[in-house]
Amino acid sequence: MATSYSSAWGGESFDGAKAALFLGDRLLVIRRDDRPDISFPGSLDFPGGGREGDESPEATLAREMREEVGLEMGRAEMLWRRSFDGATRPGLVWFYVLRMAAAAQAEIVFGDEGQGWSLMAPEAFLAAPDAVPALQARLRLWRGL
Template sequence: MDAYLKDQLDFTGVKVALLVEKSILVVLRDNKTDIPWPNMWELPGGGREGIETPLECLQREVWEELGLTLKEESIIWSRIYPSILDKDRLAVFVVAQISQKQYQEICFGDEGQEFKLMPIGDFIKAEGVIPQLQERLKDYLVGKEIDN
């Protein structure tokens, strides 16, 4: 795990690509006109609260949205990017693996309309997915083979 995930760096929030075998867990955003990207597919995660580290933010958001305890050892890749909502600030993108059993234990929270597994190849090509998240997952996939 990258050391900065436990640092008090200045960042806006964290998004996580939760991989279940060759699929990715996606969440359909609420269809509300007052939020960015209404009714689009995205990844779990959200904004930093207080002085959270990126890891603390990630673990809190995954718990709030999915009822899952995400362990540090589940994290397989991370990178710092410009924030999607504020280009002058930073955000963290994480890739983690969860098991099929963990996926089946999800207790979906009150943010978003639904969640599902989508083949990784479909996610990076699909319409209706937040494009910046597609690009960030592509960065992780460089040099890796994926099957559709």
């Protein structure tokens, strides 16, 4: 079931949006590029990125998901959202937990950012020593851990 993304955002300033996207019961994870000019090079990351223009948080995330993995956010069920201080730079970011059917894996078209993608159990992401720590913390908060 698709969820309406009318925003609780309220128009305040923000820098970007990220999503823990479940395909069935596994998380879609992206391996960041391994470049010295980015934060957390080579780390496990979630889809999302920086705001462009006057996008809303949902529009930012929808664009980033299309660019990075070719999936349409509007098809996802929204389970949770919350704003946080940025993980990689100062500023406000929105974090979402979304779910799509496992079959959406067949529709993934990996973009030109990052080294690749994989699906993993949430416990594996939470235990991974090479995951972006702030994303692990946000996923733990959502799970109530």
